[in-house]
Amino acid sequence: xxxxxxxxxxxxxxxxxxxxxxxxxxxxxxxxxxxxxxxxxxxxxxxxxxxxxxxxxxxxxxxxxxxxxxxxxxxxxxxxxxxxxxxxxxxxxxxxxxxxxxxxxxxxxxxxxxxxxxxxxxxxxxxxxxxxxxxxxxxxxxxxxxxxxxxxxxxxxxxxxxxxxxxxxxxxxxxxxxxxxxxxxxxxxxxxxxxxxxxxxxxxxxxxxxxxxxxxxxxxxxxxxxxxxxxxxxxxxxxxxxxxxxxxxxxxxxxxxxxxxxxxxxxxxxxxxxxxxxxxxxxxxxxxxxxxxxxxxxxxxxxxxxxxxxxxxxxxxxxxxxxxxxxxxxxxxxxxxxxxxxxxxxxxxxxxxxxxxxxxxxxxxxxxxxxxxxxxxxxxxxxxxxxxxxxxxxxxxxxxxxxxxxxxxxxxxxxxxxxxxxxxxxxxxxxxxxxxxxxxxxxxxxxxxxxxxxxxxxxx
Amino acid sequence: xxxxxxxxxxxxxxxxxxxxxxxxxxxxxxxxxxxxxxxxxxxxxxx
Numbered sequence: 001x002x003x004x005x006x007x008x009x010x011x012x013x014x015x016x017x018x019x020x021x022x023x024x025x026x027x028x029x030x031x032x033x034x035x036x037x038x039x040x041x042x043x044x045x046x047x048x049x050x051x052x053x054x055x056x057x058x059x060x061x062x063x064x065x066x067x068x069x070x071x072x073x074x075x076x077x078x079x080x081x082x083x084x085x086x087x088x089x090x091x092x093x094x095x096x097x098x099x100x101x102x103x104x105x106x107x108x109x110x111x112x113x114x115x116x117x118x119x120x121x122x123x124x125x126x127x128x129x130x131x132x133x134x135x136x137x138x139x140x141x142x143x144x145x146x147x148x149x150x151x152x153x154x155x156x157x158x159x160x161x162x163x164x165x166x167x168x169x170x171x172x173x174x175x176x177x178x179x180x181x182x183x184x185x186x187x188x189x190x191x192x193x194x195x196x197x198x199x200x201x202x203x204x205x206x207x208x209x210x211x212x213x214x215x216x217x218x219x220x221x222x223x224x225x226x227x228x229x230x231x232x233x234x235x236x237x238x239x240x241x242x243x244x245x246x247x248x249x250x251x252x253x254x255x256x257x258x259x260x261x262x263x264x265x266x267x268x269x270x271x272x273x274x275x276x277x278x279x280x281x282x283x284x285x286x287x288x289x290x291x292x293x294x295x296x297x298x299x300x301x302x303x304x305x306x307x308x309x310x311x312x313x314x315x316x317x318x319x320x321x322x323x324x325x326x327x328x329x330x331x332x333x334x335x336x337x338x339x340x341x342x343x344x345x346x347x348x349x350x351x352x353x354x355x356x357x358x359x360x361x362x363x364x365x366x367x368x369x370x371x372x373x374x375x376x377x378x379x380x381x382x383x384x385x386x387x388x389x390x391x392x393x394x395x396x397x398x399x400x401x402x403x404x405x406x407x408x409x410x411x412x413x414x415x416x417x418x419x420x421x422x423x424x425x426x427x428x429x430x431x432x433x434x435x436x437x438x439x440x441x442x443x444x445x446x447x448x449x450x451x452x453x454x455x456x457x458x459x460x
Numbered sequence: 461x462x463x464x465x466x467x468x469x470x471x472x473x474x475x476x477x478x479x480x481x482x483x484x485x486x487x488x489x490x491x492x493x494x495x496x497x498x499x500x501x502x503x504x505x506x507x
Contacts, residue, residue: 210468
């Protein structure tokens with residue numbers, strides 16, 4: 001058995017994640033044996049897994065260990081698609097924050113506490129956040145403050161507060177600050193009115209000042225006489241929860257939220273597009289579909305009728321938020337709305353650029369959808385069609401792509417205020433570019449519209 | 461503990477917990493005063 005250690009799993013010496021023979025494992029190291037065994041014995045894992053809050057796992061034999069330091073080996077349930085906080089919508093980040101606090105409260109009730117509160121400990125599965133770090137728990141010692149309080153604030157509260165009270169685009173700071181947006185930066189960027197809200201005053205503004213005041217001080221020295229009993233800690237967690245819950249964001253006024261992407265389609269053409277898409281996808285029977293430019297996920301749901309897992313990417317935070325609320329409200333399974341700017345997709349980042357995976361490294365998907373998208377890339381963003389084809393061929397094995405001609409009102413709109421420097425943007429030019437990387441399996445005009453839908457397979 | 465808890469964050473929690481406990485006490489005092497006054501009026505109405 002050859003174990004391949006997850007390159008993002010190195011910070012915590014208590015254990016690590018690895019794959020071997022196609023299966024995913026987590027090794028618990030001997031240094032963490034006592035804490036792990038206590039947690040198992042307490043019933044906390046079973047309790048959290050039964051509630052659907054913690055990724056379920058089974059204990060496997062030590063013969064599957066990756067290194068001699070192993071105390072135990074567990075096999076957690078696999079998550080279909082790993083997503084990162086900087087790809088989540090406001091609501092997704094908020095739900096992940098609430099889950100983290102609920103897990104902390106439940107752990108405290110059984111005499112345990114979260115050792116960390118990283119947003120990367122949460123993943124999404126079937127419309128729900130799921131805590132994935134089984135080794136995040138240690139025994140609670142009465143009187144001790146919560147070591148992960150600052151991490152929680154920087155990973156969750158700062159970005160949520162900025163997105164809610166300053167600008168939704170502040171969420172993108174998370175991609176720069178992988179270990180959370182620094183609390184002093186958060187405090188400096190927040191509007192003045194946030195000083196009048198108790199939660200943000202205490203957990204962000206005063207927190208920023210306290211960390212600066214005690215910078216470099218010894219925790220033991222400054223907290224020596226001060227104790228935080230369990231009741232106080234529960235009050236703190238409850239107050240954090242209230243603060244997180246009180247933050248809101250209304251998705252409106254951004255690019256796509258109140259704009260039906262296909263408003264130039266007639267009802268008949270829209271029905272034809274759905275029918276064509278379903279037929280094309282059914283013929284290739286994909287397991288995973290990535291819908292690029294999914295908007296609020298109208299066609300992602302058509303894809304979901306065929307495929308068990310559909311990731312709905314869009315660059316507009318409002319569209320992603322509306323999509324997530326719909327997924328959440330309808331308890332829809334197999335759909336994950338994420339924020340992604342195709343002109344600047346999630347890179348490989350973190351230590352040695354291996355900690356967090358690029359979008360491409362999480363693929364390729366079985367099928368890629370690019371509906372009403374090609375004109376945004378080729379015309380609004382000047383990407384040559386050949387480069388579009390080349391990039392798509394790396395992301396998905398098959399492709400359903402919609403050709404949007406220059407005569408389409410949406411393309412006319414894009415060209416309204418600029419010279420037409422796109423002589424190759426023709427249906428022939430499109431086919432010429434894409435057949436360099438793809439074989440066209442089928443194509444058809446979409447109902448009575450000017451657009452066409454293509455089914456293509458990437459050449460190996 | 462493998463993350464830096466930050467001394468300021470640790471001290472602040474104790475202070476916040478104190479503030480929250482004081483707020484909770486104030487609220488419960490306020491609620492019981494309110495109940496007491498409401499009780500007085502109710503009794504008067506009953507007469």
